[in-house]
Amino acid sequence: MSATETAIASAEAHSAHNYHPLPVVVASAEGAWMTDVEGRRYLDLLAGYSALNFGHGNRRLIDAARAQLERVTLTSRAFHHDRFADFCTELAALCGMEMVLPMNTGAEAVETAVKTARKWGYRVKGVPDGMAKIIVASDNFHGRTTTIISFSTDPEARADYGPYTPGFEIVPYGDLTALREAMTVNTVAVLIEPIQGEAGVLVPPAGYLPGVRELTRERNVLFIADEIQSGLGRTGKTFALEHEGVVPDMYVLGKALGGGVVPVSAVVSSAGILGVFKPGEHGSTFGGNPLACAVALEVIAMLRTGEYQERAAELGDHLHRELGLLAGGGAVETVRGRGLWAGVDIAPALGTGREISERLMEERVLVKDTHGSTIRIAPPLVISKEDLDWGLDRLRTVLSA
Structure with missing residues (x-):
């Protein structure tokens, strides 16, 4: 052979x-x-x-990783390290937001966004405990954890993994009327890919994303943009939402953030949203590790040039x-x-x-x-x-x- x-x-x-x-x-x-x-x-x-x-x-990214490998690669979040603050500060600035919650994979970041939205719904919006609803789009792809495939419409991703996690409402992608009708007082978030990658690189109708932004703002609902595939330069802008002048309440980032060197993901939002977490309520051993932060900082610096x-x-x-x-x-x-x-x-x-x-x-x-x-x-x-x-x-x- x-x-x-x-x-x-x-x-x-x-x-x-x-x-x-x-x-x-x-x-x-x-x-x-x-x-x-x-x-x-x-x-x-x-x-x-x-x-x-x-x-x-990429030489810049490999050099950044190699330099960090010689110093320290992992501390866990039990301690501070000297790359963490810079990473959070620079990524928040790139996104025009205030706070960062780093994880490792895209699916972890989506799970973090789901948990954040629910906690915000209970602590800030006042949704009764256990009643929070998140609206998602059909044909979505946000990852493969048990919770995420619970709101997938792809039989291959979903079949044989039940029982499924409740709390999600699925509406057709690109349909503002369906989105409006699905919203209730218990809706805490709308989770959308600005362009659906796994579904075949589907671009929504013009006006849809601004419409989502307007609806969510009217109803006091978080607009969560999954820019794991579409973000960080892929579409000709730093974020795909920029093509329609839209700023969400929360970005979910991954993939290119690690430069193809290490897995890095993050949820980026305001202090009023990510501030709902207290120590011990969410975490990840490798999330925000020194090696990841060093590579991601170089990615951010490269994106800043435009x-x-x-x-x-x-x-x-x-x-x-x-x-x-x-x-x-x-x-x-x-x-x-x-x-x-x-x-x-x-x-x-x-x-x-x-x-x-x-x-x-x-x-x-x-x-x-x-x-x-x-x-x-x-x-x-x-x-x-x-x-x-x-x-x-x-x-x-x-x-x-």
Whole structure:
């Protein structure tokens, strides 16, 4: 067997089959390119679901991590460390907010947002104990914990994990009327992805997000924006909500915050909201650890220049212009997205999203499918225009074949 076949066979034999990865075994990576165990190079047009916004092995981020590795990596929150205050201060400033509650993974951050909203509802809004409701959108993807999949509408994510956590109301994404009708005096929050990534990079109708902001403000309900995939430069702005001039009550961040080096996530909000916590009421051993803070601080510094957002906007315009030329020609039905992020619906007659992804892999381009015939394109923001065009040429080759 080849090195690739051996590695895949071992993985299949000894790891749970909770993923269905493409049959490529990555050994090294730099920028927008990955190299497998047999020396073949592939263009990465997935970027770890936006965790690798700044590319593989970004020198600034690796240097920041290496410097911190030599000093201290973990203290737990039992003690202060010298990177924590700067991280919280700088991230709060980037978000235009006051306080930060750091965690590790995106799902942990969403769980933290849910707990925060409920506690705020009981302590501040005056909702009767045990009656708090959070409204979410259909086709959402916020993570895979038991509570989060309790309000998923994806059968694959939800099936066989009950009994499910109560306290959530699901309404159609993009439907303000349904959202208004679902709100009651016990509603404490609306949890929304400004762009639904896992659902196929779905962009809501114009005016929807400002409408959510207006409704939540009117009803004294928290607007929680899950910007784990859409935030930190991906759409051409620091946050996807900025495209419509909307500021939520709470940001949920992750993925790119760790620069593709370490898992870092956070909930960012006002003192009046995050101030509901008292010592011992919520925490995480690794949350806000020195290594995570050092890397995230460098991420924040890079975002402050605006160059990555500008690059995502410019290359994103080019990406959508080129993909738009494919739409309507019989091979591509629809293209959606914003910035360097696109969902491409392939005509079913050409194959499933998985089959198209496998054919692209043979052309040395890596993407990932979702929901049948949709593929997602989300390259690192550092990709060159030449490399992006090379990848788009490979897509045209696959579709024309």
